[in-house]
Amino acid sequence: MKELHQYSATELSALLREEKVSATEIAKASLARIAAVEPTVDAYLTVTEEKALANAAAIDAKIAAGEELGALAGIPIAIKDNICTKNVKTTCASKMLGDFVPPYEATVMERLNKAGVVLTGKVNMDEFAMGGSCENSFFKATKNPWDPTRVPGGSSGGSAAAVAACEVPFSLGSDTGGSVRCPASFCGIVGLKPTYGAVSRYGVVAFASSLDQIGPMARTVDDVELLFSTICGRDPRDATSHQYTYEKAARDLKGLRVGLPKEYFGEGITAEVKAAVLKGVKQLEALGASVVEISLPSTDYALSAYYIISSAEASSNLARYDGVKYGYSGRRDAGLDELYLTSRSEGFGPEVQRRIMLGTYVLSSGYYDAYYKRAKRLQQMIAAEFTEAFTKCDIIATPVTPTTAFKLGERCADPVQMYAGDICTVTVNIAGLPGLAMPCGYDAGGLPIGMQLIGPKFSENRLIAVAKSYETAVGGFAVKEM
Amino acid sequence: MSNKYEVVIGLEVHAELNTKTKIFCSCENRFGAGVNSLCCPVCMAMPGTLPTLNEQVVEKAIKMGHALGCKINGTTKQDRKHYFYPDLTKAYQISQFDVPLCEDGHLDILVGDELRTIGITRIHIEEDAGKLIHDDGRDDTLCDYNRCGVPLIEIVSEPDLRSAEEAKAYLETITTILLYLGVSDAKMQEGSVRCDVNVSLRPVGAKEFGTRCEMKNVNSFGAVYRAICYEAERQEKVLDAGGVINQETRRWDDPKGESILMRSKEDAQDYRYFPDPDLLTFIVSDERIAALKAMVPELPTARTLRYVSDYQLSRDDASLLSLNKARADFFDSCVELGGCEPKLISNWIIGDIAKLLNERRIEIADTALTPEHLVGMVKLISNGTISNTAAKTVLEEIIEKDIEPETVVKEKGLAQINDSSALEAVVDKVLAANEKAIADYKSGKTNVLGFLVGQCMRESKGQGNPNTLRDMVTGAIEKL
Numbered sequence: 001m002k003e004l005h006q007y008s009a010t011e012l013s014a015l016l017r018e019e020k021v022s023a024t025e026i027a028k029a030s031l032a033r034i035a036a037v038e039p040t041v042d043a044y045l046t047v048t049e050e051k052a053l054a055n056a057a058a059i060d061a062k063i064a065a066g067e068e069l070g071a072l073a074g075i076p077i078a079i080k081d082n083i084c085t086k087n088v089k090t091t092c093a094s095k096m097l098g099d100f101v102p103p104y105e106a107t108v109m110e111r112l113n114k115a116g117v118v119l120t121g122k123v124n125m126d127e128f129a130m131g132g133s134c135e136n137s138f139f140k141a142t143k144n145p146w147d148p149t150r151v152p153g154g155s156s157g158g159s160a161a162a163v164a165a166c167e168v169p170f171s172l173g174s175d176t177g178g179s180v181r182c183p184a185s186f187c188g189i190v191g192l193k194p195t196y197g198a199v200s201r202y203g204v205v206a207f208a209s210s211l212d213q214i215g216p217m218a219r220t221v222d223d224v225e226l227l228f229s230t231i232c233g234r235d236p237r238d239a240t241s242h243q244y245t246y247e248k249a250a251r252d253l254k255g256l257r258v259g260l261p262k263e264y265f266g267e268g269i270t271a272e273v274k275a276a277v278l279k280g281v282k283q284l285e286a287l288g289a290s291v292v293e294i295s296l297p298s299t300d301y302a303l304s305a306y307y308i309i310s311s312a313e314a315s316s317n318l319a320r321y322d323g324v325k326y327g328y329s330g331r332r333d334a335g336l337d338e339l340y341l342t343s344r345s346e347g348f349g350p351e352v353q354r355r356i357m358l359g360t361y362v363l364s365s366g367y368y369d370a371y372y373k374r375a376k377r378l379q380q381m382i383a384a385e386f387t388e389a390f391t392k393c394d395i396i397a398t399p400v401t402p403t404t405a406f407k408l409g410e411r412c413a414d415p416v417q418m419y420a421g422d423i424c425t426v427t428v429n430i431a432g433l434p435g436l437a438m439p440c441g442y443d444a445g446g447l448p449i450g451m452q453l454i455g456p457k458f459s460e461n462r463l464i465a466v467a468k469s470y471e472t473a474v475g476g477f478a479v480k481e482m
Numbered sequence: 483m484s485n486k487y488e489v490v491i492g493l494e495v496h497a498e499l500n501t502k503t504k505i506f507c508s509c510e511n512r513f514g515a516g517v518n519s520l521c522c523p524v525c526m527a528m529p530g531t532l533p534t535l536n537e538q539v540v541e542k543a544i545k546m547g548h549a550l551g552c553k554i555n556g557t558t559k560q561d562r563k564h565y566f567y568p569d570l571t572k573a574y575q576i577s578q579f580d581v582p583l584c585e586d587g588h589l590d591i592l593v594g595d596e597l598r599t600i601g602i603t604r605i606h607i608e609e610d611a612g613k614l615i616h617d618d619g620r621d622d623t624l625c626d627y628n629r630c631g632v633p634l635i636e637i638v639s640e641p642d643l644r645s646a647e648e649a650k651a652y653l654e655t656i657t658t659i660l661l662y663l664g665v666s667d668a669k670m671q672e673g674s675v676r677c678d679v680n681v682s683l684r685p686v687g688a689k690e691f692g693t694r695c696e697m698k699n700v701n702s703f704g705a706v707y708r709a710i711c712y713e714a715e716r717q718e719k720v721l722d723a724g725g726v727i728n729q730e731t732r733r734w735d736d737p738k739g740e741s742i743l744m745r746s747k748e749d750a751q752d753y754r755y756f757p758d759p760d761l762l763t764f765i766v767s768d769e770r771i772a773a774l775k776a777m778v779p780e781l782p783t784a785r786t787l788r789y790v791s792d793y794q795l796s797r798d799d800a801s802l803l804s805l806n807k808a809r810a811d812f813f814d815s816c817v818e819l820g821g822c823e824p825k826l827i828s829n830w831i832i833g834d835i836a837k838l839l840n841e842r843r844i845e846i847a848d849t850a851l852t853p854e855h856l857v858g859m860v861k862l863i864s865n866g867t868i869s870n871t872a873a874k875t876v877l878e879e880i881i882e883k884d885i886e887p888e889t890v891v892k893e894k895g896l897a898q899i900n901d902s903s904a905l906e907a908v909v910d911k912v913l914a915a916n917e918k919a920i921a922d923y924k925s926g927k928t929n930v931l932g933f934l935v936g937q938c939m940r941e942s943k944g945q946g947n948p949n950t951l952r953d954m955v956t957g958a959i960e961k962l
Contacts (some may be wrong), residue, residue, distance in 0.1 A: 084530045097529065105525050108528060129720040205529040210759035239534050239761050313759055316562055319573030320527045324625070332622075340566055363564075374755060 004029035006479065009075045009223040017263070018072045019063065023074030027056035027118050031078035034120065034167045039480055042142045043152075043162040044088050045081050047121040052076065055118045062116075067236055071230055073116030078162040078171040081122040082129055083214065084203040086107055088119070088461065092205050093137035096128045096321050096328045096347035098217065106203020107238065108172065108214050109464055115230050123138070123158025127349045129207045131155050131409065132182055132421045135416075136351045141408055144186060146447055146480045150405040151372040153183030155221045159217050160187040165482055170227050170380050176207050180215035181437035185400035185450025190224045190438045192424075193218040196432035196455045199228075200235030201375065206317040208310035209240075209344035211429040219479060221438070221468040228460060242417025242458075249461035251469050254288035259393030263299035264424055268401045276441030277399045277448040280470070283440075287469055292393045298381045299427060305382070306426035307419060308362050308375035317357025321347060348400040354415065383431040390456045395466060399424050400437045400450035428454055436463040438470065439477045448478075487683040487721070490691055491643035491759040493706075495656055496634050497666045498610060498674040506533030506576065506632035511633070517615075525631035527571035532760050539633040541582065541774060542767060543825060543950045544664035545608045546635055547584025549659050549738055550602045550688045550773045553793045556766045558583050560607075563753045567917045568623070571613040573631050577608035579755040589639075589659075590783045593651045597765065600652055601640030610634050635665075636744045641680065641691065646710040650703050653677060658782045671703050677706055679734075681713040692717075693727040697734045697741050713741060727898045773846050777907060793817070793824035804834050804877075808846050809836070815853035822860040830856065833875055859887040871894040871944045877878070900947045902954055905938070909954045912937045913962075920959055931955065 004026060005367060007015070015021045031049055038044060059074040079085060082092045084102040086109070093096045103112070111118075126136035134142045134157025142157040144150040145165040152161040156173025160183030164169050173180040175193035184191025192215045199214045206212060216227035265274050285291060309444040323329040323343025330342025348356070362371035389396060401421055411418045428435035433454055440451035453463045471477060500813040504511050507524035524531045561579035587602035610632040615624040617690050637656060643649045657675055660666040667674050682694035695717070700709045712734075717727050731750075732741040745751075780788075782804040789800035802811050809831050816827045835856075839846060859876050862868045868876060868891055891897050899905055912934060913920060918929045933950065938951040 082530075092529070100522075100529065102529070102530070103523070104531075201530075202532050203530040206760075209757075229668065230752060236673070237534060238532050240759075316564060316574055316754070316756070318567070319564060320529075320571065322566060322568070323571055324568045325526060325571060326528070337566070360754065363756055365752045368754075368756070 005033040005166045007123070007169065008224055009072065009218065010070055010220065010222045012075055012169060013073070014073075016059075016063070017069065020337070020462040021387065022031070023056035023059035023063070023118065024053065026074055027052045029118070030120050030168055033165075035154075035174040037165045037167060037445060038458060040086070040143060040148050040482070041145055041161050041165045041167070042140050043078070043165065044121045044122050045124050045139055045158070048088055048119050052090070052118050052120050059118070061079075067353055070114060070116030070227065072112065074169045075117055075170070075265045075410040076120045077112065077117045078120055078123045078159060078168045079109070080159045080171070080173045081154050082125060082205040082207075085119065085122065085203070087268060088122060088237060089220045090122065090205070091139070091140055092126045092128050092353070094348065095138045100327055100329060100336070102203075103393045104203065107200035107235045109203065109221040111231050123162050123171065125158055125207045125306060126155035126179075127352050128205065129176055129179055129212075129316070130314070130351050130355055132178065132418055133406070134158065134161075134183070135408065135412055136349060138349055143408070144405045145482055146188060146443050147405065147445070150407055150447070151186065153186030153405060154188065155179040155183075156217065156221075157183045160184055160191070162191060163187070163189050163217050163219055166219075166478060166479065170216060170365050172227070172231075173217050174204055174207075175186030175213050175215045175429065176211045176310060177429050181400050181435055181450070181452060182421065182446045183346060184217055184437040185439075185448065186405040188448030188450075188480065189217055189219050189333060190221055190439075190477070191215060191437045192224050192228055192460065193428060193435045194232065194460055195230065195434045196241075198232045198434070198435040198458065198460065199242055200233075200241045201423055202235055202237040206313075208313040209317060210313060211306075211310055212216060213429075219477060221464060221471045224436075225468075228464075232460075244458060246462055249465040250372050252288070253284060253466060253469050256284070257292050257366070257393065258284055259292050259294040259389055259392040259396040261270070261294050261296045261396060261398060262325055263296050264398035266422065268420065269399055270404075270443075272443045273399045273404070273449050276443075277397065277451045279332060279398050280451040283470060283473055284466065286363060287473055290461050294389045294396070296382070296385045296427070298385055302382055302427045302430060303419060303423055305378040306422065306430055307358070308371050309379065309430070311359035312356045312363050312372050313331070313359065315356045315363065318352065318356055353417070371448075379430050382427055386427075386433060386454075394455070395459070395462065396454040398452045398454065400452045402423075402445040404443045404445070404449055421440045424452060428452075434460045434463055436460075436467055438467050486686065487714075487718055487921060488667075488686050488688070489556055489645060490682045490694075491645075491649050491709065491710060491924035492641040492683060493639045493649060493855075494678040494692075495637040495639075495642065495653065496676045497565060497637065497656075497660055497668065498537055499633040499635060499665055501536055501538040501542065501633055503536055505536050505633035505799060506631050506803060507658050509631065513667075513674065515628055515727050520628040521630065525526045527573075529757060533758075535640070535761060536633065539762065542633075542663070543583050543605060543635045544766065544771060545663050545665055546637070547605050548588065549663055549779045549781060550584070550587040550589050550637070552587030552588060552602060552605060554584055554766070554771050555581055556768060556771055557763060559763045560758045560761045561755045562662070562758050563755055565753060567611070568625055569614050569630075571612065571627060576758055576761070577636075578606035582606035582747065589652065589655060589898050591648070591651045591655045592783055592786060592797075592801065593648050597650060597787075600642045603638040603640055605635050605637050609633050637877075639712045639860065639951045640955055641682070646714075649710055652709045653703055653706055655695045655783060658805055660682075662779060664779060673701065676701050679706060679709055679713070681710055681717070681906065682727070682928065683824055693729050695729065696731045697729065698744065699730060700734045700736075702736070705734060708736065708739060709741065712731075712739065717743070734865045735863070752960045779807070782807075782810075787925065788829075789824075793828070795825060795828055799828055799832060803828055808953060812846050812853060815834040816857050819853055819857045822857055822864060826860050826864070827856065830860065830877070831840060834874060835881070838878070838881055849881045851881045852884070855880045855885075856888055862887055862891065866898060866900060866947065867891065868896055869898050869939075869944060869946075869948060871886060871939065874896065875944075896945065898947045899942060899945045900950055902950055905951060905954060908938050909951065909958055913958055914954070920962065923959055
């Protein structure tokens, strides 16, 4: 028999409304699951048990009083620890913000709270969202529920692992270059990186402001849709957010043109990954879609452009952590320079320092034109190629990551190899497009392989409709027993 | 300073705009509040917070751009300027780099009798930083972030100024225009207008500019004058000794009357400007730009020149009158009503009215005084109904309450007595009591006449026509 923690958000919501289960029972089941699997998974940095039970009790009281419930009433959720939660520690998995408790909510949290969600806690990530394995956390490495000797992917590794291990039905991550899609793929779940501007960034601790987006992660497409439709839309506090409301699209795939860009199936992508993605595309064809070969020639430059732009913005965004106002403070007794130096070299981990140095360099006088300006030009070229491609196809299908989940520690010594893992995902951020990752098969070791669907701006509804049809056709996505 | 060299000066003026709220958050924009009481997560640069642009800032800056004859860039952007300092919460200032909101303008200034046109390079919008408090009682520094995010415009002039006097006149004109437009409180003493001064020397007649030094922290009209004089002399000494001027940034210490080296060119900071990704390109429509232009009133220099040419006011009186927009507007309304000499109106406004307003620390709009009443009062003087002395009493009344000057004259019995028969008793009484003065007058000290007329005015409670009294007193003494 299916246990309560295994249900999807959509199912739990129905059970709650039919009063077959109480919010308190749901919360307790989630907290019990967390207690049971955390020793193996290590997804959580903070478990908000008391708050969760209090919120669940409040939902139950509402039900008892016959009051109207929000769309996500009583559903447990895990939130990446770079999304500000009022009065709940938000660390970015960094020593720098190890004790930081925001006095404000991120806009997404306000929307979720209004919808009645029950926060179970804050989950692990690569420090300041910089990394693809979740190993760059100052606190601990999260493990992949499919194989605890392997990484869950990153940077939203905690968000993916918590969902894959059934600790919660869904979670929020953030995606700057693949940080929702990569861990979704490694952990065999569904993750959506929305169009830039679809979801407010107010309250998500900035890594690269022009690329960052908050994205939903879940075991089912329905849950991703439910979560996305709750958090999206214009926010006056984020000047880059758009007026946008989510509307369901038709789930009929007949006539859908799926583009396959040859650059995404080249060297560096393992044969198993290629085969699984192409098999997934076959399934879409079986559902009525047609396949079009396309080319996105600037893809080769995407990684360079991505690391220049994202590091440049990061070096600027992370300058505020100076040990003066909040967060980790180094030596305060030896002058201002010493305070800055000690706060920043002791408060930030090596990967964050590497990106700050890289970003500072590419923005510095004499190098700006050679690096930052050229990267911005490449960004325009990449975006233009996507626009052109979408005249030939409706969506694009690619792998999410070149490989399946790798062993803990395997790539820690080689940052460039780690960066190369982002090859299939960064273009989507650079072009500001939506990208959805969903499971499409397994490698020989039984590890999940992900397929990425990319669409034009604000075509989340189409991506979700295609993913839903696929999910239905394959009889749902497998959940790893733990 | 000798006349071997010509001083070349350019000014960067930072003016805080008087918007209701700060530039990127909804905190109140106000001077003098309790320490750190006007702060929020946005201006404190808490993680995850984002700036959103206050459109009032753009509008006020565009008005200033129009006033200084600038080209307005309707499509522009904001850039991040990076440096570490505890008063700068984000460790970058949101400013404008390569596309300022306004550029390529000019400003006419009056220096003595000369009209000079000074080029304006650009005006851009940016945010102010907080204030550091170095408390003597402690060995550390405290931060007050109230000023973080207060909107600023930076007005950069061309190196067109040639003397400390010109620089001072330029700065005074800028602050007057800010007040005219109502875009800034322009209070240098509260730091709402601050100035960086660039100074270089070149041999008289030379075309090429010399190496310049920038002085920061020049924060009053007097300080601008003193800092330039000091710096010009310093550079002259270096050049005369066969030395070279190093491009450097210096801090002006006004109490000590000297500038101190802050950093040389080699240590120049690399601000790593780049477009702020949190703020999109912003666009102001041509219609809006035109509408803002229509709101720019006649500016003080033009007004001064008009008063001199149209009403024959002296240059000094015209400048003084033009300095305060409300008072100059009031003057214009009075002149428009007609029926009296503009010069007389001007005298009252810059004289007794200004004195009354200053004493009460109010503005003309805060009083009950109307142009109609002032013109009415001046007419009463001109037609001999009241004396100047009585007019002062009338003025104090009509400034307090909305009342016709004629009514005051009636109620207070201030009408001038022109009829000599009604004044005979007064003259007799005064002469009887001042035998010594009469003797003095007779012995040739005719200046006691003023004293005697004054005594008569007093005796007549200010109502006697002084001219009539003067004639009567001289006549009476002759007869004695």
